[in-house]
Amino acid sequence: MGLTIGVDIGGTKVLGGVVDSAGDVLAQTRRDTPAQDPAQTADRIIEVIQELAAGHAIDAVGIGAAGWIDATRSIVQFAPNLAWRNEPLRDKITAAVGLPVVVENDGNAATWAEFQFGAGRDADNSMVLFTVGTGIGGGIVIGGNLVRGTNGIAAELGHMMMVPGGHPCGCGRHGCLEQYTAGPALIRFAKADAREKPELAEQLLALVGGDVDAIRGHTITEAARLGDAVAIGAFEQVGRWLGVALADIVQILDPQVIVVGGGVIDAGDLLMKPARASYEDQLAQRGRLPVAEVRPALLGNVAGMVGAADLARV
Numbered sequence: 570m571g572l573t574i575g576v577d578i579g580g581t582k583v584l585g586g587v588v589d590s591a592g593d594v595l596a597q598t599r600r601d602t603p604a605q606d607p608a609q610t611a612d613r614i615i616e617v618i619q620e621l622a623a624g625h626a627i628d629a630v631g632i633g634a635a636g637w638i639d640a641t642r643s644i645v646q647f648a649p650n651l652a653w654r655n656e657p658l659r660d661k662i663t664a665a666v667g668l669p670v671v672v673e674n675d676g677n678a679a680t681w682a683e684f685q686f687g688a689g690r691d692a693d694n695s696m697v698l699f700t701v702g703t704g705i706g707g708g709i710v711i712g713g714n715l716v717r718g719t720n721g722i723a724a725e726l727g728h729m730m731m732v733p734g735g736h737p738c739g740c741g742r743h744g745c746l747e748q749y750t751a752g753p754a755l756i757r758f759a760k761a762d763a764r765e766k767p768e769l770a771e772q773l774l775a776l777v778g779g780d781v782d783a784i785r786g787h788t789i790t791e792a793a794r795l796g797d798a799v800a801i802g803a804f805e806q807v808g809r810w811l812g813v814a815l816a817d818i819v820q821i822l823d824p825q826v827i828v829v830g831g832g833v834i835d836a837g838d839l840l841m842k843p844a845r846a847s848y849e850d851q852l853a854q855r856g857r858l859p860v861a862e863v864r865p866a867l868l869g870n871v872a873g874m875v876g877a878a879d880l881a882r883v
Contacts (some may be wrong), residue, residue, distance in 0.1 A: 574621050574668075575878025576614055576632045577675060577871075578602070578651065583610070585617035586871065587625050588878035592686030594871060596621055605652045615665045622666065629669040631881035632658065633678035633873045635706070640721040642671045673880050675873045676700060676724060677715050679830065679866075680708025682876030687867040688828045695824040698866070699726055700831035701811065701840075704739075705747035709822065715880075727751065729817065731810060749810040752786050752833050759789045759803035772797035790836045804839040811840070812847020819852060819861050830866025841865065 572595070576585045579602070586597040598620050600613040618630055636648030643659035645651070663670045673681075680698040683689050689696035694713040700706040705727025709716040716723050727747035728740050735744025736754075748754055763770040763781050773792035777783035793800035815827055834840060845863055852860055868875060 570628045570882045572625050572627055573878040573881040574618055574627055574630045575678070575874040575876065575881070576617060576630065577678070577873035577877060578610070578614065578632065578634045580635075580651070583613045583617050584870075584874050585614075585621055586874045586878065587621050587627070588875055590879075590882070592682065592875050592879065594875065596624065597871075597874075607651060607653050607656060610651060610653075611656075611658070611661055614662060618662070618666045618668070622668070627668060629671070629881035630662065630666065631678070631877035631879070632662065632670060632672045633675035633877035634658070634672060635675045637720075637722045638672055638674045640717065640719070642673060642721075645672065646721075669881070671881050673877055674708070674717075674721070674724075675877075676706035676726075677708040677717065678874075678876035678880060679706070679868075679872035680710060680724075680828075680876065681715060681880055682868050682872040683828050683830065683866055684710045685879055686875060687872065688864045689826045692824075692826040695822070696826045696828060697726075697818050697822060697824045697861075698828045698830060699811070699815070700866075701750060701829060701833040702752055702831035704751050706831070709824075711822065711824075726814070726818075729814060731813065746810065746814050750807050750814065754810075755786060755789060755803050755807050755833065756784060758806045759799055760784050762799045762802060766799060769802075770797060770799035773800050786833070790839065793836070793839050801839070804836060805843045807833070808840050808843030809847045811844040812849075813851055815844065815848040815861075815863060816851035824861045827861045827863045828866050829863060830868075830872065834865055 584599045587595040602610045637646040645653040645656040659670045696710045698707045707726040708724045728745045732744035736748040738745040772795040776788045789800045
C-alpha cells in the first residue's frame with residue numbers, strides 16, 4: 570500500500586497528514602473542532618481528508634480518537650471529550666470521502682507509531698507506551714501486535730487503581746493512576762505544598778505574583794529549573810507514582826521497552842529521574858533478570874497521526 574492519511578482527533582483540533590510507508594509526513598493540515606458538536610467534528614475530519622487527498626494519491630485513511638473504539642475499528646462507543654456515543658464514524662467518513670477508513674484509539678495509534686518508527690523501533694516484539702499529559706493514555710504491543718482486548722478497550726493505563734478510596738477520577742472511580750501522575754496532579758501537588766510551605770516556594774510564588782491559584786504546569790517547570798523546592802517536590806511525587814506504575818506493568822507484561830511520552834515529559838529529568846529511581850526501586854527482579862528499558866518518546870505530537878496512518882495499512 571502506498572500513501573495513507575492519518576487523522577488525530579483532539580479535544581480542540583483535528584490534525585491530519587499524508588504519511589508514507591516509512592512513517593514520513595509528506596503534508597499536514599489541521600482544523601479547530603467544536604468538542605461538544607459531533608456532527609461538526611465529523612465535518613472537520615472530512616474537510617481535512619479531502620484537502621489532503623486532493624494533492625496525493627491516497628489508498629486508505631486511519632483515524633485516531635480518544636475513547637472506546639469497538640473491536641471492528643469502526644464505531645466510537647464512548648468519547649468523553651467529543652460527545653460521541655456509539656458513533657458509526659468509519660461508515661460516515663467512508664461514505665463522504667470514498668476511501669477505506671479504519672478508526673483506532675488514539676493511544677493505540679501513538680503506541681504503534683513509536684513501535685514502528687520511534688523510540689521502540691528496535692524492540693523485537695513488545696513495547697508499552699505511557700503518555701503523560703492532561704490524563705494518562707498509552708498502549709501495549711505484544712508479539713508485534715497491538716493489544717486491543719475483547720471489546721477494544723484494553724490499555725486504559727491511566728485507570729489502574731493506585732490508591733483505593735483515593736482522589737476522585739473522571740471515570741467514576743477513586744485513586745486512579747492519572748490522579749497522581751498526570752498534569753492536573755502535578756498542579757494539585759504544587760498548589761497544596763505552596764499553601765502549606767510558602768517559604769519553600771519562593772520562586773514558584775514569584776512567578777505567579779503570589780497567587781497560588783494561578784500556578785500552572787509551565788510555571789512549576791520553570792520554578793523547578795530555578796531550584797524551587799516545592800516545584801521539584803511536585804515532580805518527585807508525580808515521578809514516584811509513575812515509577813510504581815511502570816514497575817507494575819513489567820510484573821504483568823514483561824515488555825522489552827517502555828516508552829514515556831506526552832506533554833509532561835517536556836520537563837525532562839525533572840520527571841524522568843524520580844520516575845526511573847522509583848521504577849528501579851520497585852522491580853522485584855532487579856539484579857536477577859533483564860528488565861524493560863524506559864525511554865522518552867521520539868515522535869512528539871505527530872505520533873497519533875502517523876500511527877493512525879500506518880494502521881490503515883494493517
